[in-house]
Amino acid sequence: DQQVKQNSPSLSVQEGRISILNCDYTNSMFDYFLWYKKYPAEGPTFLISISSIKDKNEDGRFTVFLNKSAKHLSLHIVPSQPGDSAVYFCAASARYGGSQGNLIFGKGTKLSVKP
Amino acid sequence: AAGVIQSPRHLIKEKRETATLKCYPIPRHDTVYWYQQGPGQDPQFLISFYEKMQSDKGSIPDRFSAQQFSDYHSELNMSSLELGDSALYFCASSLGTNQFYGYTFGSGTRLTVV
Numbered sequence: 001d002q003q004v005k006q007n008s009p010s011l012s013v014q015e016g017r018i019s020i021l022n023c024d025y026t027n028s029m030f031d032y033f034l035w036y037k038k039y040p041a042e043g044p045t046f047l048i049s050i051s052s053i054k055d056k057n058e059d060g061r062f063t064v065f066l067n068k069s070a071k072h073l074s075l076h077i078v079p080s081q082p083g084d085s086a087v088y089f090c091a092a093s094a095r096y097g098g099s100q101g102n103l104i105f106g107k108g109t110k111l112s113v114k115p
Numbered sequence: 116a117a118g119v120i121q122s123p124r125h126l127i128k129e130k131r132e133t134a135t136l137k138c139y140p141i142p143r144h145d146t147v148y149w150y151q152q153g154p155g156q157d158p159q160f161l162i163s164f165y166e167k168m169q170s171d172k173g174s175i176p177d178r179f180s181a182q183q184f185s186d187y188h189s190e191l192n193m194s195s196l197e198l199g200d201s202a203l204y205f206c207a208s209s210l211g212t213n214q215f216y217g218y219t220f221g222s223g224t225r226l227t228v229v
Binding site: 004034036041042043044045046089102103104105106107108 | 119121148150155156157158159160163171173205207218219220221222223
C-alpha cells in the first residue's frame with residue numbers, strides 16, 4: 001500500500017507561471033516531509049522540507065504547504081523556470097515513530113516548464 | 116563541497132552472480148541509507164546504518180546484506196542476482212538519524228542483471 005502518493009505523474013507549465021505539485025499521505029505518524037528534485041542520471045537533490053508543527057515553509061521561489069487534517073502537502077514554484085524541469089519526489093518520515101530517518105517516497109511527478 | 120560517492124556508476128551482472136555496491140558518505144556523516152529504485156518506481160528504502168550499526172531495515176531481500184565500515188563507508192552485497200534486481204541503487208548519508216541534517220543522495224549505481 002502506497003503511504004505517500006503523488007497522483008499526477010506529469011505536469012506541464014509555462015515559464016513564469018506557478019507550478020503546483022501535490023502529495024498525499026496516509027500514515028498519521030509521519031511528522032517530517034521533504035521534497036526532492038531529480039535530474040536524469042543523478043541522485044535526488046534536497047529542495048525543501050517541512051515539519052508537522054508548521055503549515056508553511058518558504059525558500060526563495062519554493063514554498064511547501066502542509067495540511068495535516070487532509071494529510072496533504074503541496075510544493076509551489078513561482079515563477080517557474082525551464083531549469084526547474086525535473087522529476088519531483090515527495091518524501092515523508094515518522095522520525096519519532098521508529099523509522100530512524102529512512103524516507104518513504106512517492107512515485108514522483110515529472111515537471112516540464114516550457115519557455 | 117564533497118558529495119556522496121557511489122561506485123561503480125554502472126554494473127552489468129548475469130543471473131545468479133554476486134555484486135557489491137559501495138557508498139562513501141559525506142565527510143563526518145555517520146549515517147548511511149540504501150534505496151532501490153526500479154524502472155518507473157519510487158525509491159524504496161532497503162537498510163540504514165548509524166555509527167557502523169544497522170539502525171533500520173526496510174524491504175531488503177535476504178539475498179542482500181550490507182555493512183558500514185570504520186571509515187563510515189558502506190557496502191551493499193547482493194548474491195544470487197535475479198532479473199528483478201535490475202534497478203538504480205541510491206545511497207544517502209546524513210549526520211545523525213532522525214535529523215535529516217544534510218540528508219544527501221549519491222548519483223546512484225545502475226545495476227543491470229542479464
